[in-house]
Amino acid sequence: MFIVKYIKEVFNAVKSLFVGLRRTGYYFTHHKEIITQQYPDNRDTLNLPERFKGEVVMPHNENNEHRCTGCTACELACPNGTIKVITKFDIGTDGKKKKAIDKLVYHLELCTMCNLCIIACPSDAIVMAQTFEHSVFDRAELTKILNNPGSKIMEGVE
Amino acid sequence: MVEEIGTTEEGDLIINVGPQHPATHGVLHLVITLNGETIKKVEPHLGYIHRSIEKMCESLTYRQFIYVTSRMDYLSAHINNHACALCVEKGLDVEIPRRAQVIRVLMDELTRIASHELWWGAMAMDLGAFTPFFHAFRERETINDIMEETCGARLTMNYMVPGGLMADLHPNFQKRVKEFITLYKLKINEYAELVTGNIIFQNRMKGVGYLSAEDAISYGCSGPTARGSGVSCDIRKLYPYEVYDKLEFDEVLETEGDSFARYMVRIGEMNQSIKIIEQLIDNIPDGDFQAKTKVVLKLPKGEFYSRVETARGELGVYIVSEGGTTPYRIKFRSPGFSNLSALDHMARGSKLGDLVAMMGTLDLVIPDIDR
Ligand code: SF4
Ligand code: SF4
Numbered sequence: 001m002f003i004v005k006y007i008k009e010v011f012n013a014v015k016s017l018f019v020g021l022r023r024t025g026y027y028f029t030h031h032k033e034i035i036t037q038q039y040p041d042n043r044d045t046l047n048l049p050e051r052f053k054g055e056v057v058m059p060h061n062e063n064n065e066h067r068c069t070g071c072t073a074c075e076l077a078c079p080n081g082t083i084k085v086i087t088k089f090d091i092g093t094d095g096k097k098k099k100a101i102d103k104l105v106y107h108l109e110l111c112t113m114c115n116l117c118i119i120a121c122p123s124d125a126i127v128m129a130q131t132f133e134h135s136v137f138d139r140a141e142l143t144k145i146l147n148n149p150g151s152k153i154m155e156g157v158e
Numbered sequence: 159m160v161e162e163i164g165t166t167e168e169g170d171l172i173i174n175v176g177p178q179h180p181a182t183h184g185v186l187h188l189v190i191t192l193n194g195e196t197i198k199k200v201e202p203h204l205g206y207i208h209r210s211i212e213k214m215c216e217s218l219t220y221r222q223f224i225y226v227t228s229r230m231d232y233l234s235a236h237i238n239n240h241a242c243a244l245c246v247e248k249g250l251d252v253e254i255p256r257r258a259q260v261i262r263v264l265m266d267e268l269t270r271i272a273s274h275e276l277w278w279g280a281m282a283m284d285l286g287a288f289t290p291f292f293h294a295f296r297e298r299e300t301i302n303d304i305m306e307e308t309c310g311a312r313l314t315m316n317y318m319v320p321g322g323l324m325a326d327l328h329p330n331f332q333k334r335v336k337e338f339i340t341l342y343k344l345k346i347n348e349y350a351e352l353v354t355g356n357i358i359f360q361n362r363m364k365g366v367g368y369l370s371a372e373d374a375i376s377y378g379c380s381g382p383t384a385r386g387s388g389v390s391c392d393i394r395k396l397y398p399y400e401v402y403d404k405l406e407f408d409e410v411l412e413t414e415g416d417s418f419a420r421y422m423v424r425i426g427e428m429n430q431s432i433k434i435i436e437q438l439i440d441n442i443p444d445g446d447f448q449a450k451t452k453v454v455l456k457l458p459k460g461e462f463y464s465r466v467e468t469a470r471g472e473l474g475v476y477i478v479s480e481g482g483t484t485p486y487r488i489k490f491r492s493p494g495f496s497n498l499s500a501l502d503h504m505a506r507g508s509k510l511g512d513l514v515a516m517m518g519t520l521d522l523v524i525p526d527i528d529r
Binding site: 017020049077115116119 | 357
């Protein structure tokens with residue numbers, strides 16, 4: 001029964017097209033469900049999850065103090081030399097010499113956001129920030145110094 | 159070398175597809191010898207995104223090298239990390255806590271679904287249907303959001319580290335995954351309505367790019383490519399790692415060996431992954447997410463090998479250690495390379511227009527091939 005088979009095939013083919021078209025028609029009439037975001041217009045309401053790895057930063061408290069001891073664990077953990085810890089010796093209040101950081105240089109252009117430095121840091125001095133708009137006109141701007149100028153180590157952090 | 163002349167001595171036409179051809183994902187360069195519209199030979203030229211990952215890994219420590227492997231098969235980043243972490247753990251001889259094992263499997267399966275979703279959209283787009291791409295991305299986006307919440311990144315997570323995981327699950331994880339499962343079940347029949355059942359799609363896929371089981375084995379194909387030809391090669395079943403041996407799921411096999419069979423295998427695998435996730439999501443055991451490991455990892459002298467099933471097939475990681483903190487040699491056996499090598503055999507004698515369908519069903523990720 002060649003002819004019956006042929007007609008059946010044609011019928012099924014046309015039916016398959018209409019099944020697809022029905023789905024298309026459904027979305028044509030139900031366009032309320034919006035799945036896209038109006039970036040960058042929604043910048044103010046954009047909430048990235050707190051674990052999002054955007055950039056390494058060093059939080060400071062209100063007295064301009066950070067938690068970094070200058071132990072260089074982050075520098076050793078980093079796979080591509082993104083962090084350079086430059087240390088100096090401070091004279092503490094008791095007159096003793098104490099190791100402290102002069103600058104913690106961070107090359108954003110090299111960073112792969114792998115989180116290894118954050119895990120390696122024994123005193124939780126660095127964290128990941130949720131910023132992600134990193135494009136700048138000059139490459140030099142991507143080399144950052146994470147500790148604020150004139151900042152000190154927090155009391156009680158060893 | 160690419161021939162400068164457009165024709166061979168027999169009068170066959172030589173054309174270059176790629177590196178920037180819209181039909182190729184990544185930058186794959188194919189030199190095709192054509193007799194009229196019939197393909198006589200397909201020659202892939204590789205190396206456009208070769209980053210020398212294997213060599214790079216040799217200068218990185220066992221904790222550091224994992225992040226680079228996310229950049230191989232970027233659609234199965236979790237599974238790549240998993241393979242490397244497994245290999246290092248084998249060398250260290252540590253057993254990771256059960257909680258970490260379950261989470262790893264959950265993440266692997268979510269990655270597999272995300273990868274297959276993207277493949278499905280891209281494949282339909284290659285064949286001229288643009289809308290499925292958006293449908294696929296709608297669901298994939300949900301998975302990406304889950305990943306972003308727990309791992310902090312959408313593609314290159316670096317979440318599975320030697321000894322366990324980088325961080326514990328986000329408190330929202332279970333809820334979000336359950337929401338995703340509901341959404342997936344609601345939407346998956348759209349895939350069948352829009353693409354699978356479509357007569358134009360079926361005619362372009364059925365009987366195209368035939369690969370016999372023997373050829374699949376001799377070319378070293380793995381994953382859905384080989385399973386479409388009826389070769390049972392699921393590492394999760396054959397060499398179970400983590401908790402896969404305690405799970406109930408089927409290895410999806412089709413025997414036709416054509417593009418449509420490979421397509422059906424991937425669609426079936428998504429459903430199996432959902433089944434695995436459903437079994438685990440309510441049974442994540444409590445406990446640590448990391449085993450106790452030293453800060454500086456040193457593997458004993460010797461050779462270590464681990465294999466996992468990525469979304470594209472079997473990924474093998476082979477580490478030679480001299481006893482130091484960095485590997486002496488690392489070799490990755492990537493599934494994409496062997497699958498691509500079967501393309502020439504598949505394509506010979508078929509028409510140029512069918513090549514896109516074949517490449518689509520091979521699910522090529524070029525950074526995985528080039529490394
Ligand atoms: S996130 Fe990774 S690459 Fe970036 S500074 Fe930290 S360790 Fe280095
Ligand atoms: S940021 Fe942390 S790991 Fe790096 S030097 Fe400071 S204390 Fe050490």
